[in-house]
Amino acid sequence: MKKLAKIAAFAMAALMAVSAAGCSSTRTVADIQKDGKLIMATNAEFEPFEYKDGGEIVGIDIDLSQKIADAIGVELEVSDLAFDSLISALQSGKADIVAAGMTADAERRESVDFSEPYFNASQAIIVSVDSDITGPEDLADKTVGVQLGTTGDQYCTNEDGESEYTVGGVTRYSKGMEAVSDLMTGRIDAVVIDNFPAQKFVENNPDAIKVLDTALTEEEYAIAVPKGSTDLLEQVNAVIQELKDSGELDQIISQYISAE
Ligand code: GLN
Numbered sequence: 001m002k003k004l005a006k007i008a009a010f011a012m013a014a015l016m017a018v019s020a021a022g023c024s025s026t027r028t029v030a031d032i033q034k035d036g037k038l039i040m041a042t043n044a045e046f047e048p049f050e051y052k053d054g055g056e057i058v059g060i061d062i063d064l065s066q067k068i069a070d071a072i073g074v075e076l077e078v079s080d081l082a083f084d085s086l087i088s089a090l091q092s093g094k095a096d097i098v099a100a101g102m103t104a105d106a107e108r109r110e111s112v113d114f115s116e117p118y119f120n121a122s123q124a125i126i127v128s129v130d131s132d133i134t135g136p137e138d139l140a141d142k143t144v145g146v147q148l149g150t151t152g153d154q155y156c157t158n159e160d161g162e163s164e165y166t167v168g169g170v171t172r173y174s175k176g177m178e179a180v181s182d183l184m185t186g187r188i189d190a191v192v193i194d195n196f197p198a199q200k201f202v203e204n205n206p207d208a209i210k211v212l213d214t215a216l217t218e219e220e221y222a223i224a225v226p227k228g229s230t231d232l233l234e235q236v237n238a239v240i241q242e243l244k245d246s247g248e249l250d251q252i253i254s255q256y257i258s259a260e
Pocket of ligand 1: 043046103104147
């Protein structure tokens with residue numbers, strides 16, 4: 001019986017090893033070329049980086065990913081997913097890259113590889129125009145809305161106890177817009193979200209909401225690839241470097257963000 005259990009355990013381990021190798025999610029650049037398309041996963045609820053304009057998904061990350069597809073010589077396919085399922089889309093081989101205003105942080109680095117950063121961002125606080133909240137210290141007894149699985153969620157939830165400011169309670173939404181709607185109807189007291197989407201929300205509702213001056217974090221956006229996708233990562237980094245050197249990255253960004 002003991003022996004049987006051992007054999008079963010061995011067979012199980014062998015099976016797991018084979019299936020892990022069999023569904024290896026890492027496509028090389030050559031695989032992508034053979035397939036003819038680069039699959040980019042994102043969450044198109046994050047203007048100006050990715051959002052829907054009419055029926056089309058547009059934004060900085062789409063233009064950037066198009067440049068990567070062009071460099072590889074393939075079509076770009078954009079897959080619009082929930083933000084908190086983007087990393088698993090890479091791990092399961094459903095996507096080759098994630099470009100989603102995604103902050104390259106230590107926790108995610110355990111599951112995916114990140115390109116060189118292409119954008120500096122921060123977490124901003126949005127409140128209603130007549131709010132008595134003037135800075136992050138006023139959030140201690142307030143309910144804050146965040147987008148599920150984002151760095152804003154991590155900061156406010158403060159599981160590791162490292163956040164400089166604490167909040168009274170956290171409500172999680174699948175879309176930033178839903179958090180902003182609840183803020184405008186008074187269901188929550190503030191929204192913590194990345195600074196440029198925050199600015200866009202305020203531009204669209206200037207009489208109702210405003211962004212506070214103090215930012216909560218400093219972050220860098222990077223493109224994620226499945227762990228170990230060495231040649232794809234090199235290709236992505238080469239494109240980012242080229243776009244930085246030529247000034248094209250700034251040009252792309254300035255199409256969506258007006259310099260003030
Ligand atoms: N930068 C944030 C993060 O990486 C939010 C990104 C997003 O909502 N698209 O978690």
